[in-house]
């Protein structure tokens with residue numbers, strides 16, 4: 001029996017479509033190259049790597065003997081900490097009762113897609129895991145086209161066009177997932193775009209899931225907008241998700257949260273998520289929750305840590321952005337998170353001359369010929385048979401450009417974070433310098449194609 005036939009007999013139709021997440025796959029590819037002694041500039045994986053804030057680290061150590069299952073909704077101290085922090089950030093009161101903790105925000109998103117009725121609207125491009133999660137839940141996904149230049153801004157007409165096309169083909173869009181600041185673009189919504197999206201969703205009775213896992217790594221005040229702000233989280237059909245992985249560099253501890261409106265709608269969905277959680281993951285790790293209660297707090301030391309983290313990411317990400325722009329690539333200026341999203345379409349002629357016609361081909365050429373790992377735009381929903389602007393996009397993550405290994409993370413990390421607060425600080429980042437040099441060499445290679 002062929003292996004495909006065997007797979008089809010073994011797995012459900014939905015599960016046979018699942019593949020190893022592209023981000024994890026590139027990490028393994030990089031590891032293989034490193035193991036065989038080759039050098040790689042690793043821009044492929046968005047894993048935050050700053051040293052843990054010291055009180056957070058201590059809290060985790062101190063709780064290592066907490067082995068009980070905690071409540072499904074999460075530790076009360078942590079739910080209070082999340083509600084305090086989000087109340088301050090969004091500037092209206094949020095109760096701990098509205099918060100659910102889980103082992104990462106990914107399972108919460110998975111649960112929400114599984115539980116909520118209807119099909120899903122998703123901006124193109126979006127984070128790699130939403131699409132498989134949506135299709136695994138048996139839903140149809142409809143891409144909302146974004147601005148050709150920044151690949152993030154959404155207009156009322158693109159929303160209406162996607163909605164109408166979905167309905168015309170028998171779709172039933174009832175959910176919209178948004179993510180700002182965005183993985184992969186590094187862009188963040190303006191107030192005007194938030195207004196456009198929330199108004200559209202309200203008028204069509206669409207639930208917004210607002211993935212704000214990068215909200216505390218935002219570079220510009222005018223881009224701090226949230227679909228949950230202005231009291232909307234307490235009145236509208238909107239659900240907020242976030243977690244410990246990005247700002248706090250503790251992805252492996254697996255702590256995420258969701259916040260629900262205190263309305264009939266919110267309570268119904270929250271109850272379903274809790275029931276789902278109770279049958280699926282039970283609760284997030286107890287020591288990690290104790291540590292997260294410190295991390296999410298509004299204490300001066302955590303405020304300082306968040307500020308330092310955001311400033312270092314800003315410095316590194318903007319330097320990479322400027323270098324790419326100087327290389328002649330089309331690249332939107334990042335406004336948050338730790339991603340840069342260049343398009344190589346100014347070099348379409350040279351790429352096609354080399355037989356490179358898609359973002360997958362481009363990413364393969366970069367890693368094989370230039371030793372640079374970056375993810376192809378197609379894994380974020382870009383159309384690899386479409387216009388060059390989308391077809392030649394790559395996502396570059398800057399989060400691995402700080403430390404060579406775990407030892408450096410702790411020997412240099414706190415100094416890097418503290419140093420960024422000094423006036424006119426310009427931290428030394430040798431891995432960033434190497435990345436820029438490698439990209440300049442890659443573009444020079446492209447330019448030399450006749």
Ligand SMILES: Cc1ncc(COP(=O)(O)O)c(C=O)c1O
Nearest residue numbers: 104105106127183213243245256
């Ligand atoms: C946009 C976005 N949302 C959610 C997640 C998942 O984070 P976690 O499950 O670690 O909370 C990630 C991680 O890469 C992400 O980039």
